Amino acid sequence: MNTIFQKISEELKNSNDLVLVTIVAQSGSSPRGLGAQMLIGSGGRICGTVGGGAVEHHCEEEAVRLLGEKTSGIRHFSLRRGGAEDIGMVCGGDVSAWFQFIDSSVKEWETLSENVLDLLGKRSEGWLAMNKSGAVSALLNKDGELLSGSLDGTFSAPAKREFLETEDAYYLPITVRDRAVIFGGGHCSQALVPFLNRTGFSVTVMDNRPEFAQEELFPEADCIICGDYLKISDYVQLTESDYVVIMTNGHSHDYEVELQVLQNPTAYVGVIGSRSKIAFTQKKLREAGIPEDVINSVHSPIGTPIKAVTPAEIAVSITGEMIYERALLREKNGTTEHGCPMH
Structure with a gap:
């Protein structure tokens, strides 16, 4: 996450819009687990990975398309042969990815990225909340208290620090490296x-x-x-x-x-x-x-x-x-x- 947000911070300073792709659902066998992330710019992948192969290629294409539309969204990919959403992989599972559009003209994104990097630099744990509405994501401390950004709905930090989906958002735990x-x-x-x-x-x-x-x-x-x-x-x-x-x-x-x-x-x-x-x-x-x-x-x-x-x-x-x-x-x-x- 440190590398991802360093790149987000750099790209935003250059007024470049971005899409952050995050694996938010997984079943069966798949190349990467929940929370795997990849950052996409107008030229394609910047850093990170969501598994390589066809799923990453399709995610990159979809991210570039959403970048042009300036919108966020959820997409589902089947890694099984013959399914309706078959993309040619045979891992035997399914994954869903959240595509978060990051608008460089919205200064809250720059503030959020700086605060995430500050949290990581202090070796402190927290949560990244990606709102399903597509609004600016939120940074919360390890107890679930809002530090930066905006949060749709309410959140109570669970005892076990693991990826969590609610009606309003996806919560990715920020862990100390x-x-x-x-x-x-x-x-x-x-x-x-x-x-x-x-x-x-x-x-x-x-x-x-x-x-x-x-x-x-x-x-x-x-x-x-x-x-x-x-x-x-x-x-x-x-x-x-x-x-x-x-x-x-x-x-x-x-x-x-x-x-x-x-x-x-x-x-x-x-x-x-x-x-x-x-x-x-x-x-x-x-x-x-x-x-x-x-x-x-x-x-x-x-x-x-x-x-x-x-x-x-x-x-x-x-x-x-x-x-x-x-x-x-x-x-x-x-x-x-x-x-x-x-x-």
Whole structure:
């Protein structure tokens, strides 16, 4: 959602009308789940995806048509063979998409996009309410209180944060992105940050070398820190929901960081390195009194075993593993069901 609304904000500043496509209903098997979004301009897709293939192509065509008409609307697509709305896909399900027209001449849209970005920047949760009337959408805080825009009807925030449809609107929960904290700013980190950012992680990078803690090296990171690896808590407070990647510039720094990280639980810890380097670090961790089960919980060697060699390949390997571990954790916590269309 962060990328979507950054683009909305940019396009509105250039007086460009838009259509925001959102999956609002789903049955059976489909490429993307409820809340998947795609932003369309006069030239077609700008960013986001609602599943690719024929459904995305038809959504793009419909969005461009509605853009010309300056109107919003709901459309239904069958992903089954032979149905009345068959679009040539065989996933075996059906999806409905809401096409929200965004009029660049209506300044409330610009205010709304800025407020959404501000909410996301503060790592606060909320709700995006898309009115079925087509009026300017509303931003609500996590308790359902109106922050920006207009709201048709009334809304009481449910205990479970999930997509919700009422008689008047579609409510999309705005969730805080999981934070990935990377220790080390070398080539592998530089390759990794864009992948993590584009797969829903908020990224913080820390390095003890000023030349490797530069904004131009990590334009897609949310936070860049230059600090002492011996005192990481002076710079960043890790929580049990954080994903930690350790890839510093040496065995001793890896150990110093890992020793501190393992003092308290996090969602994920991965450490890059050869097996000999890992054995060296694990030996020192045992000597420092870190329990064996905690040491064994560390993903080391880090990443999915795809025989990655280059920084880009290593970044793909690490990102894949983190996506998988995040999905497992979400299922364990009951926040979402496994929705991969490929398995």
